[in-house]
Amino acid sequence: MHRASRKFLLLVAATAALAAVPVASAQAKVLRITGENTTLTPSSTFASFLSAQPVTVSAVGPATINGGALTLPIVGGVVKTPKLDRVLMMAGGVRLTENGHSITLHDFMATRHGARDTVSAKVRGKRLNVARVTAMHLTISGKTATITGELKLTAHAAHALNKFAGHKVVAAGADLGSFASIVTVA
Secondary structure, eight states: OEEHHHHHHHHHHHHHHHHTOOOOOSSOEEEEEEEEEEEEEEOHHHHHHHHTSSOEEEEETTOEEETTEEEEEEEEEEEEETTTEEEEEEOOEEEEEETTEEEEEEEEEEEEETTEEEEEEEETTEEEEEEEEEEEEEEEETTEEEEEEEEEEOHHHHHHHHHHHTSOOOOTTOEEEEEEEEEEEO
């Protein structure tokens, strides 16, 4: 198990990366997302914050944590062109444990509707918007897109983390870190 903060941020970053998957097309189409993965790396500020917390974090399969980075497989979704609205689904999740209590974030989704990119996850049966995506950059080659960007903690997610910790540990807009996603379409 690893520090929950670092892993949680990594997971959030991965999810945000997936939300940024665009596909270029002159005509309106719905393209099926077939896979690949996202790797999340926490910002130095967030990594320091996580290291200072008494929380452990563990990957929920098939997601993995290796060398401080969280990798989350992309298992499906759709991209609608030409506006690039999308829903990207990921497998696995992350479990945060503190003082015998745990919370699991799973069924991550990255969505884009209009100009709004978000990452959400299920927590205790309810979908929670975890992060908004900023500074996104996209490169497309054939049917593969590489997306990078930054993740900022939402107010709802900050509230949930503070409630889990039992006191205020983080604020909305916190820099969670960066992500890099590789996405393929059929």
